[in-house]
Amino acid sequence: MASQTSPTAARTTRPSADSTRDRILAAAVDLFSERSFEGATTREIAARAGVTQPLLNYHFRSKEHLWHAAVEDIFGELTQALSARIEGLRGVDELSVAKLIVREFIYFSAAHPQLHRIIMQECKVDGARMDWLVDRHIRPIYEQTVSLFTRLVERGDIPDVPATHIYYVITGAGATMFVLAPECRRLAGFDPLEHQAVEVHADVVTTLLFGS
Amino acid sequence: MASQTSPTAARTTRPSADSTRDRILAAAVDLFSERSFEGATTREIAARAGVTQPLLNYHFRSKEHLWHAAVEDIFGELTQALSARIEGLRGVDELSVAKLIVREFIYFSAAHPQLHRIIMQECKVDGARMDWLVDRHIRPIYEQTVSLFTRLVERGDIPDVPATHIYYVITGAGATMFVLAPECRRLAGFDPLEHQAVEVHADVVTTLLFGS
DNA sequence: AAGTTATCTGATCATACGATCAGATAACTG
DNA sequence: CAGTTATCTGATCGTATGATCAGATAACTT
Numbered sequence: 001m002a003s004q005t006s007p008t009a010a011r012t013t014r015p016s017a018d019s020t021r022d023r024i025l026a027a028a029v030d031l032f033s034e035r036s037f038e039g040a041t042t043r044e045i046a047a048r049a050g051v052t053q054p055l056l057n058y059h060f061r062s063k064e065h066l067w068h069a070a071v072e073d074i075f076g077e078l079t080q081a082l083s084a085r086i087e088g089l090r091g092v093d094e095l096s097v098a099k100l101i102v103r104e105f106i107y108f109s110a111a112h113p114q115l116h117r118i119i120m121q122e123c124k125v126d127g128a129r130m131d132w133l134v135d136r137h138i139r140p141i142y143e144q145t146v147s148l149f150t151r152l153v154e155r156g157d158i159p160d161v162p163a164t165h166i167y168y169v170i171t172g173a174g175a176t177m178f179v180l181a182p183e184c185r186r187l188a189g190f191d192p193l194e195h196q197a198v199e200v201h202a203d204v205v206t207t208l209l210f211g212s
Numbered sequence: 213m214a215s216q217t218s219p220t221a222a223r224t225t226r227p228s229a230d231s232t233r234d235r236i237l238a239a240a241v242d243l244f245s246e247r248s249f250e251g252a253t254t255r256e257i258a259a260r261a262g263v264t265q266p267l268l269n270y271h272f273r274s275k276e277h278l279w280h281a282a283v284e285d286i287f288g289e290l291t292q293a294l295s296a297r298i299e300g301l302r303g304v305d306e307l308s309v310a311k312l313i314v315r316e317f318i319y320f321s322a323a324h325p326q327l328h329r330i331i332m333q334e335c336k337v338d339g340a341r342m343d344w345l346v347d348r349h350i351r352p353i354y355e356q357t358v359s360l361f362t363r364l365v366e367r368g369d370i371p372d373v374p375a376t377h378i379y380y381v382i383t384g385a386g387a388t389m390f391v392l393a394p395e396c397r398r399l400a401g402f403d404p405l406e407h408q409a410v411e412v413h414a415d416v417v418t419t420l421l422f423g424s
Numbered sequence: 425a426a427g428t429t430a431t432c433t434g435a436t437c438a439t440a441c442g443a444t445c446a447g448a449t450a451a452c453t454g
Numbered sequence: 455c456a457g458t459t460a461t462c463t464g465a466t467c468g469t470a471t472g473a474t475c476a477g478a479t480a481a482c483t484t
Contacts, residue, residue, distance in 0.1 A: 020431080034337035038250040042472060052433055057473060059431090120335060123395055125246035134398045142399055183335055186346045187354055188379075232461080254442060264463055269443060271461090 021059050024049040028070040033114035036121035037067055037129065067129065074115050075137040081108050082141075095157045098148055099210060102170060103202045109178055110198040116171075116179040142167060158210055166209065177201070233271050235261040240282040245326035248333035249279055249341065279341065286327050287349040293320050294353075307369045310360055311422060314382060315414045321387035322410040328383075328391040354379060370422055378421065389413070 027049035031040040042063055046053040060066040085104045089097050109116060119138070122130045149166050152158045177184075185191045239261035243252040254275055258265040272278040297316045301309050321328060331350070334342045361378050364370045389396075390410075397403045 036248055036250065036333075036336065038248065039336060041470080043470090053472085054434085054474080055432060063472065117335075120332060121248075123329075123332060123392070124248065124251060125394065130395070131398065134395070138399060180335070182337065183342070183346070186343065187350060253440080255440090265442085266444080266464085267462060275442065 020049075020051060020055075024051065024056060024059060024066075025070055025073050028066050029074050029114050029118075032067055032070055033117035033121065037063075039121075042066075068132070071118060071133060071137070074112060074118070077112065078105075078108055078115060079137075079141075094148065094155075095152060095210075098152060098158075099206055101148075102206060102209060105170065106202045106205060107198055110201075113179045113181075116176055120176075120179065145170070170205065170209070232261075232263060232267075236263065236268060236271060236278075237282055237285050240278050241286050241326050241330075244279055244282055245329035245333065249275075251333075254278075280344070283330060283345060283349070286324060286330070289324065290317075290320055290327060291349075291353075306360065306367075307364060307422070310364060311418055313360075314418060314421060317382065318387060318414045318417060319410055322390045322413075325391045325393075328387050332388075332391065357382070382417065382421070 027045045043053045153160050239257045243257050255265045365372050
């Protein structure tokens with residue numbers, strides 16, 4: 001029997017190394033982010049993973065399930081990275097925590113452009129996948145961020161800026177830039193990542209947000 | 213014989229009203245922007261235009277040609293709108309022209325979110341359509357904008373900001389916001405267009421760019 | 425070793441999709 | 455009006471794609 005997982009269920013039941021399945025997931029993350037759901041074919045994903053196409057339907061009920069698992073995978077990594085960062089900052093004041101979390105997010109975005117690319121590719125009108133993505137992954141992070149920044153504003157630690165603006169700066173200026181690097185190169189022959197290290201970019205965003 | 217047009221040829225040979233063809237083009241612009249090239253089917257486009265599917269292949273050689281014609285259409289409207297604005301400003305100083313052109317661009321973006329949506333949907337890795345789109349439409353506008361702003365900077369009319377930053381503010385903050393309104397609503401139950409008139413948003417961007 | 429389950433493949437199916445074509449209808453021309 | 459061209463449709467084709475299935479192979483259990 002295939003190890004069927006529901007689209008929303010995190011992959012935690014079998015912790016052992018399942019390298020073939022993982023390779024398929026990695027290939028799916030890559031191709032879905034590069035070409036969107038409709039633009040990526042299961043054969044292409046299989047080829048990149050070095051397996052045959054029917055194997056995808058063995059490990060995942062359908063292409064749609066595979067997409068959900070892939071998104072679960074990449075967003076799980078993000079959540080884990082952020083949690084680990086917070087965990088390592090017990091006792092530190094919330095302002096410093098916020099600064100370091102934003103940095104962590106930018107670093108992750110630079111290292112995993114697939115994450116923002118997938119979001120971008122799913123920005124379709126009346127898209128069910130986008131609804132799921134927002135509900136399950138984006139909103140939780142968004143609300144945590146907003147509540148953290150709201151506390152900092154109330155405490156007078158940072159200037160009072162609308163929460164949506166904060167989020168816009170972080171995700172937009174802070175992360176999407178890395179994703180749009182290829183388009184930037186296409187347009188102006190200029191790649192932001194070549195001229196500016198991630199750390200420098202993180203500095204800019206931090207200054208923008210925290211005014212320091 | 214079908215009125216075949218090459219993908220890059222502007223539709224200027226037959227100026228008379230061709231309402232069916234125009235309805236197909238409008239439907240194509242809508243659906244390509246809502247669902248991307250691969251996500252939109254020719255049958256769906258035909259249905260929205262109120263015609264049968266084979267008619268698309270009569271007016272356009274292929275789905276790819278239809279996409280090019282649709283992009284040609286919407287970007288042609290933009291170019292025309294900007295040109296008309298410039299035409300009506302003969303003799304006006306370049307700083308005022310720049311301000312009004314930026315406004316015009318934001319108004320157009322708000323009225324035609326399909327334009328930025330199409331760009332967004334074609335942000336794929338190694339996408340031939342994106343290459344064409346940048347070469348034929350985006351770069352010309354980009355270079356014109358940059359050269360205009362460069363002159364203003366040299367003249368000391370506006371603060372010295374890197375050209376790419378200028379373009380980023382205009383297109384990013386200025387226009388993409390309207391396109392991402394559905395996602396904004398999805399995420400935070402907040403639609404920027406409901407809370408903020410286009411004029412107000414244009415004010416914000418203008419202030420950001422021209423510091424006045 | 426034998427039995428059992430998990431993993432993987434080749435062959436194939438059903439369908440959705442873009443394209444084609446013969447022919448109908450409408451519009452235009454002389 | 456007759457002839458011609460432009461416009462449009464129903465039927466159909468070829469193919470790409472996601473899914474299925476029987477069976478092979480590997481791994482694991484007792």
